[in-house]
Amino acid sequence: MMTQDIFFTTKVASGKTFCNLIQERERLLNNISKGQHTVVVAPRRYGKTSLVCYVLEESEVLYGKIDLFCAVYEKDICDKISRAVSKVVNRILPFSQKAIKLIEQYFKNTSIGIKAGQFELKIEAARASFDPSQQIQDLLEGLEGLAEKNNQKIVLFFDEFQDLLKADDSLKLQAAIRAVAQVSRHVVYIFSGSSRVMLKKIFENRNQPLYMLCNKIILERISVEALSQHIQAAAEARWRKSLNTEQITEILALTETHPYYTNMLCDKVFDHKKLPVIADINRCWDECLLEQYDKIIADLFPLNTNRLKVLTQMALFGPIAEPNSKAFLDCTGLALGSLQKAIDYLMDYDYLYKSTEGYTLVDPLMKKFIILKTAVDS
Numbered sequence: 001m002m003t004q005d006i007f008f009t010t011k012v013a014s015g016k017t018f019c020n021l022i023q024e025r026e027r028l029l030n031n032i033s034k035g036q037h038t039v040v041v042a043p044r045r046y047g048k049t050s051l052v053c054y055v056l057e058e059s060e061v062l063y064g065k066i067d068l069f070c071a072v073y074e075k076d077i078c079d080k081i082s083r084a085v086s087k088v089v090n091r092i093l094p095f096s097q098k099a100i101k102l103i104e105q106y107f108k109n110t111s112i113g114i115k116a117g118q119f120e121l122k123i124e125a126a127r128a129s130f131d132p133s134q135q136i137q138d139l140l141e142g143l144e145g146l147a148e149k150n151n152q153k154i155v156l157f158f159d160e161f162q163d164l165l166k167a168d169d170s171l172k173l174q175a176a177i178r179a180v181a182q183v184s185r186h187v188v189y190i191f192s193g194s195s196r197v198m199l200k201k202i203f204e205n206r207n208q209p210l211y212m213l214c215n216k217i218i219l220e221r222i223s224v225e226a227l228s229q230h231i232q233a234a235a236e237a238r239w240r241k242s243l244n245t246e247q248i249t250e251i252l253a254l255t256e257t258h259p260y261y262t263n264m265l266c267d268k269v270f271d272h273k274k275l276p277v278i279a280d281i282n283r284c285w286d287e288c289l290l291e292q293y294d295k296i297i298a299d300l301f302p303l304n305t306n307r308l309k310v311l312t313q314m315a316l317f318g319p320i321a322e323p324n325s326k327a328f329l330d331c332t333g334l335a336l337g338s339l340q341k342a343i344d345y346l347m348d349y350d351y352l353y354k355s356t357e358g359y360t361l362v363d364p365l366m367k368k369f370i371i372l373k374t375a376v377d378s
């Protein structure tokens with residue numbers, strides 16, 4: 001087996017591919033044991049799913065995971081929740097006639113099926129009386145009741161929670177979750193999602209039902225030290241030799257410690273039979289760009305001219321500590337109001353983030369793409 005399969009992944013990081021995040025893990029674990037609901041927020045591909053799944057597996061708590069990615073239809077959302085709740089119910093209650101009675105007692109508005117000796121909580125969306133928010137409330141209340149009866153701690157993990165904002169009647173669905181979560185004592189809720197929009201719209205806006213319910217974990221990039229150690233351990237296992245500081249610094253300078261890209265680049269670098277030199281690392285990074293080309297174009301597509309102007313100037317001259325300065329305004333050719341609007345959008349949708357040195361692009365390959373394009377065009 002090749003070592004890179006063990007240390008680097010572009011899927012969910014687990015086992016040996018999981019690097020560090022000790023503080024975040026401790027905090028999440030502590031929240032779970034206290035019964036404190038949590039929201040984990042970070043841009044896409046920063047490691048939210050990996051963090052939460054790692055902690056859930058590590059803690060051995062009973063959990064259900066609901067991935068709301070692109071689930072815009074209320075019925076689909078109900079289905080996903082019912083599947084996760086069914087899975088947990090089956091873990092708590094071994095199949096028996098008595099168990100059926102108990103489940104019927106707790107899930108009053110949900111029909112119960114049996115498939116291959118497993119309970120199935122079924123959504124009947126075709127029924128005239130079907131009400132998605134009531135259905136969600138019934139499922140979650142039922143689970144809380146059953147957990148209480150069995151004195152069992154359960155975690156429900158809603159991943160990609162920002163997509164709930166796209167659902168019809170999103171506010172009602174949020175209200176249903178809120179109604180149960182705010183009184184639940186046995187079921188702990190973890191929400192994770194990308195983009196500040198979610199944070200602002202769902203968790204920080206006083207008019208939104210989930211306001212104030214959660215402890216927030218803002219996931220930052222993994223530290224240079226932790227990533228260096230991780231890469232070095234992989235090098236020892238792969239080549240029985242250490243990489244020079246220069247090579248590790250080059251990898252992390254190219255990826256700007258972005259977790260996904262660090263894995264993507266290392267995965268290629270570690271394909272080399274011999275210890276790689278700087279030129280090999282740069283060649284691998286070029287390959288990463290080629291592979292991501294279409295995705296970057298798709299990501300840039302929704303941006304209007306002003307946003308593209310700002311992103312381009314940030315890519316060329318960033319990090320920008322003072323974007324409102326005359327120098328940067330001149331650079332973009334925009335009026336102050338338009339510039340601020342563009343930055344707000346780019347921040348809200350995770351194109352930009354604020355590092356210690358100033359505003360810069362979240363995606364290091366997007367930055368490379370823009371720089372190359374600008375050089376070719378000029």
Ligand SMILES: Nc1ncnc2c1ncn2[C@@H]1O[C@H](COP(=O)(O)OP(=O)(O)O)[C@@H](O)[C@H]1O
Pocket residue numbers: 009010011012013017018019020021042043044045046047048049050051259260261263264
């Ligand atoms: N703790 C970690 N250690 C090492 N790599 C990680 C870690 N967390 C995330 N990654 C890398 O980042 C990528 C995205 O992780 P993921 O958990 O899917 O992010 P998100 O849920 O924020 O989109 C993974 O495929 C992996 O390459």
Ligand SMILES: [Mg+2]
Pocket residue numbers: 048049050159160
């Ligand atoms: Mg994820």
